[in-house]
Amino acid sequence: MNGIYDWERIERIMMETKDSLFNFIYRMTFEKEVAQDIFQETWLKVIKNIERYNPEIPFKIWLFQIAKNLCKDYARRLKTRRRSLEIIRNEEMVKGEKFLPQEEERLRACLSKLPMKYREVIHLRFFEELEYEEIGKILNIPSGTVKSRVNRGLERLKKIWRERK
Amino acid sequence: MKHKNAKRLIIQYLTDTLKGKEKIEFENHINQCKDCKEELEELKEIISVIKRESVVKMDDEVFERIKNIAYKELRENNVPLQKFSPFLVPNLILSLLTFILSNLLFFQFFSKIFGSFSIFVFYLFLLYQFSGITFFLFYLIIKFKGGFENGKI
Numbered sequence: 001m002n003g004i005y006d007w008e009r010i011e012r013i014m015m016e017t018k019d020s021l022f023n024f025i026y027r028m029t030f031e032k033e034v035a036q037d038i039f040q041e042t043w044l045k046v047i048k049n050i051e052r053y054n055p056e057i058p059f060k061i062w063l064f065q066i067a068k069n070l071c072k073d074y075a076r077r078l079k080t081r082r083r084s085l086e087i088i089r090n091e092e093m094v095k096g097e098k099f100l101p102q103e104e105e106r107l108r109a110c111l112s113k114l115p116m117k118y119r120e121v122i123h124l125r126f127f128e129e130l131e132y133e134e135i136g137k138i139l140n141i142p143s144g145t146v147k148s149r150v151n152r153g154l155e156r157l158k159k160i161w162r163e164r165k
Numbered sequence: 166m167k168h169k170n171a172k173r174l175i176i177q178y179l180t181d182t183l184k185g186k187e188k189i190e191f192e193n194h195i196n197q198c199k200d201c202k203e204e205l206e207e208l209k210e211i212i213s214v215i216k217r218e219s220v221v222k223m224d225d226e227v228f229e230r231i232k233n234i235a236y237k238e239l240r241e242n243n244v245p246l247q248k249f250s251p252f253l254v255p256n257l258i259l260s261l262l263t264f265i266l267s268n269l270l271f272f273q274f275f276s277k278i279f280g281s282f283s284i285f286v287f288y289l290f291l292l293y294q295f296s297g298i299t300f301f302l303f304y305l306i307i308k309f310k311g312g313f314e315n316g317k318i
Contacts, residue, residue, distance in 0.1 A: 007239055014232060022223045032221055039223065040231045047238045107214045125180065126215040151176045154208060161211055 014043065017060060020128055021067055027123045028071035030112055038074060042067045057137060064138045068120060075116055110160040118153030125150050166190040171201050179208055264294075 021042065026035040045066050046053075053062055111119055124135045125146075132143040132150075139146065171194040177183045178191055195202050271290065275283040 007236060010235070010239065011232065014235065018223060018228060023221070026221050035221075036223065036227055036231070040234060043231060043235045044238050047235055047242055050239075050242075104214075107211075110211075122215065126212050129216075147180070147182060150180055154176045154179070154211070157211055158204075158208055161207070 010047070013059060013063075017063060020060075021063060023127065024064060024120075024123055025067055025071060027111065027119060027127070028068075028116060029074060030108065034074065038067065038070045041070050045070070058134075061134060061137050064124075065140070068138060071120075072116070106161075106164055109164060110157055113160050114153060114156055118149055118156060121146055121149040122153045122157065166194040168194070168198060168201065171195070171198065172204065175201065175205050175208060178205070179212060 022035060022039050025038045025042070026032065029035050029038065042063065046063060049066075053059070111122075114122070120139065121135055124130045124138065125132075130138075132146045135146045136143040141149075171191055174183055174187070174191050178188065183191060195205060268287075268291070272283070272287050275287050275290075279286050
């Protein structure tokens with residue numbers, strides 16, 4: 001990402017990371033339209049701050065850092081409206097998506113009950129298959145904390161999973 | 166390995182953070198303990214669902230729209246002089262003052278040396294300065310704007 005005018009390069013990265021970035025945002029928000037907005041906002045922010053990008057860190061990590069911060073801003077905005085992300089992602093909303101396969105619906109219902117800090121590490125570890133160090137860089141936390149969050153998150157997920165059986 | 170310890174290590178086993186002797190002991194315990202094995206299978210199922218389920222795909226139309234917005238933003242964002250905006254105005258004023266003062270001084274100098282030809286020589290001198298400025302502006306445009314595109318800067 002040396003040339004700031006290098007649109008072809010940006011476009012290529014956009015295509016390559018499209019699904020993983022969108023899924024990450026979607027798993028944090030559980031609303032397709034909101035996820036699309038945050039996806040767009042992420043790329044606009046990337047372009048506005050492209051000169052601040054440090055080539056020593058992988059571009060994907062920087063991209064996910066920005067997306068993560070925007071997801072958190074979104075959650076915060078919801079909270080200020082006294083509707084936290086955890087509350088809004090209640091079962092009614094989940095049931096509303098009738099087209100989802102059974103397992104996915106169950107997973108979504110379970111994940112929606114997890115606090116965002118666990119949801120993000122679980123998604124990045126098992127869906128994106130990132131290493132703990134990489135997740136730590138994205139979330140700006142030590143890899144040890146990532147490990148413990150993955151463990152606690154899975155522990156909680158297991159309990160919720162059982163309840164929904 | 167004790168049952169309680171093994172239970173505690175299930176997640177670590179699944180996340181590949183269990184190594185060496187502890188891992189072997191854990192695997193030995195799992196082969197004998199039905200309870201731990203069930204729990205391990207259950208967690209494996211959860212993880213496999215997380216890995217397998219593609220949550221949602223972004224519509225191609227939406228992606229194209231976002232791409233266009235990003236492209237537009239990139240073009241708008243790369244206005245070179247924005248980078249120097251805090252210094253641009255004082256620099257321009259200073260340059261203008263220097264330009265006027267130096268020309269006044271030079272005109273006095275020319276009139277003493279060239280007499281009636283001084284106006285002609287002074288115009289040549291001005292032309293020289295303007296061509297320099299024009300080249301400098303071209304340089305700025307090419308460096309920061311990335312050149313000319315479809316006849317537009």
